[in-house]
Amino acid sequence: MPLQVIVGAQWGDEGKGRIVDWFAAGARYAARYNGGDNAGHTVTVGGRIFKLHLIPSGVIHPHVIGVLGNGMVINPQTLLEEMEMLAENGIEVSPRRLRISFAAHLITPAHKALDRAIEAARGRAEIGTTGRGIGPAYTDKAARTGLRAADMLAPDFADRLGVHLAAANRLLGLYGAPPLDPAAVCETFCAYAERLKPYIADTAFELETALRAGEVVLAEGAQGTLLDLDHGTYPFVTSSSTVAPGALTGLGLGLTAAAGARVLGVVKAFQTRVGAGPFPTEVSGELAERLRGSGKNPWDEFGTTTGRPRRVGWLDGVLLRYAARLNGLTELAVTKLDILTGIQPLRLCVAYQTADGQRLDDLPFGPADLGKYQPVYEELPGWEEPLGELRRWRDLPAAARGYLERISALCNAPIRLVSVGPEREQVVEK
Numbered sequence: 001m002p003l004q005v006i007v008g009a010q011w012g013d014e015g016k017g018r019i020v021d022w023f024a025a026g027a028r029y030a031a032r033y034n035g036g037d038n039a040g041h042t043v044t045v046g047g048r049i050f051k052l053h054l055i056p057s058g059v060i061h062p063h064v065i066g067v068l069g070n071g072m073v074i075n076p077q078t079l080l081e082e083m084e085m086l087a088e089n090g091i092e093v094s095p096r097r098l099r100i101s102f103a104a105h106l107i108t109p110a111h112k113a114l115d116r117a118i119e120a121a122r123g124r125a126e127i128g129t130t131g132r133g134i135g136p137a138y139t140d141k142a143a144r145t146g147l148r149a150a151d152m153l154a155p156d157f158a159d160r161l162g163v164h165l166a167a168a169n170r171l172l173g174l175y176g177a178p179p180l181d182p183a184a185v186c187e188t189f190c191a192y193a194e195r196l197k198p199y200i201a202d203t204a205f206e207l208e209t210a211l212r213a214g215e216v217v218l219a220e221g222a223q224g225t226l227l228d229l230d231h232g233t234y235p236f237v238t239s240s241s242t243v244a245p246g247a248l249t250g251l252g253l254g255l256t257a258a259a260g261a262r263v264l265g266v267v268k269a270f271q272t273r274v275g276a277g278p279f280p281t282e283v284s285g286e287l288a289e290r291l292r293g294s295g296k297n298p299w300d301e302f303g304t305t306t307g308r309p310r311r312v313g314w315l316d317g318v319l320l321r322y323a324a325r326l327n328g329l330t331e332l333a334v335t336k337l338d339i340l341t342g343i344q345p346l347r348l349c350v351a352y353q354t355a356d357g358q359r360l361d362d363l364p365f366g367p368a369d370l371g372k373y374q375p376v377y378e379e380l381p382g383w384e385e386p387l388g389e390l391r392r393w394r395d396l397p398a399a400a401r402g403y404l405e406r407i408s409a410l411c412n413a414p415i416r417l418v419s420v421g422p423e424r425e426q427v428v429e430k
């Protein structure tokens, strides 16, 4: 399986980072195919916590080459800060082990300002974006007015930036937001460009060549299936193709690269969501506090990127089945199973009910109309044992295995991996 796609099966924050880190042990490349620094991927190794926003999580392993694919939108400032953070932690990030696709798009301060202005204008209908300029950067890409990494190589980069800023300032004016100072932005961006130039490459060609040579390429998804621009809970989505097929366009690989690929869906043992949008199995009160955590533990459910408390709820099997279909999942990794210890009984959403009492096992029009449905729950016994020290499937409590088997049956995909704590080694392989 030279191509291995690791994709979030819910609304993001499933634990993709730590699962990518696990599989990267056997990979040559780790390549991000979508999104930007709206992502926050956590890897915990020996008590050291790495929070990665742009650089693929696989680079914590010294033998792995990290790729920022053409499907991404990259804020050069965040990228340079992240490179510095890694270097300070003894992780090399020279052009020898990090590449940026020439076709990846750039996020500028104007995109961030527009993101904030557009959200403010939406008022109560706001999406609750991360404010990182993601939507406006992809808007420019689709409008064919964006700046790409390759523009940083051009002698007239400052002029190109100037055109972009003039257009953005006109738009900001329409929203009543203050304009940016083009001279100041140009100065900082030209300095960023000088530092990033050596990293810009034809990554699609390099990845294709590696796959032909039989090397393992991990494609790391950001966000999750239900935040996909086409297939998610539109309009409460992000602006990129988060699903596994997005790995092909987002890395510049042909369809044949997908033949025999591993498509691993990362599924949190319960459901979380940051920002607005429908969430049928959402819970509140004591149970919510239990699932979310108080914020004292690093793994508690507060946004890696924005620090916002995440909404929490029961695992939604209908949405999981949908994610399995959209991604073509070949297997699952279930994370944070340890958090469910002591919750009795567990509930699992297996179908929906419409207002007139009709039972739905699947979604007639995708997840856009989710808000209309009531979840139909199945109750399963929970368990009391802490799971953090367990490493073998047969050592898991029978009720935990039962819960996992039910998840697997609901979406017809086998469970490959279960994580029982944030540390690299806290994994049960099946």
Ligand code: GDP
Binding pocket: 008, 012, 013, 014, 015, 016, 017, 018, 039, 040, 041, 042, 043, 044, 298, 299, 300, 304, 335, 336, 337, 338, 339, 419, 420, 421, 422
């Ligand atoms: P990602 O965006 O999908 O990579 O996920 P995040 O890193 O945003 O959020 C997952 C959080 O859960 C991080 O704080 C991880 O360290 C933590 N985590 C991952 N797997 C486990 C697990 O099995 N148990 C516990 N307790 N925490 C986990």
Ligand code: IMO
Binding pocket: 008, 011, 012, 013, 014, 038, 039, 040, 041, 127, 128, 129, 130, 131, 132, 133, 134, 135, 221, 222, 223, 224, 227, 236, 237, 238, 239, 273, 274, 275, 276, 304
């Ligand atoms: P990772 O990769 C969870 C959410 C935002 C908002 C919506 C649109 O860590 O799983 P955007 O800034 O992308 O325009 O915001 O998408 N969102 C995420 N939620 N995890 C993420 O990334 C997310 N990236 C964006 O909260 O609801």
Ligand code: MG
Binding pocket: 012, 013, 014, 039, 040, 041, 042, 304
């Ligand atoms: Mg995250």
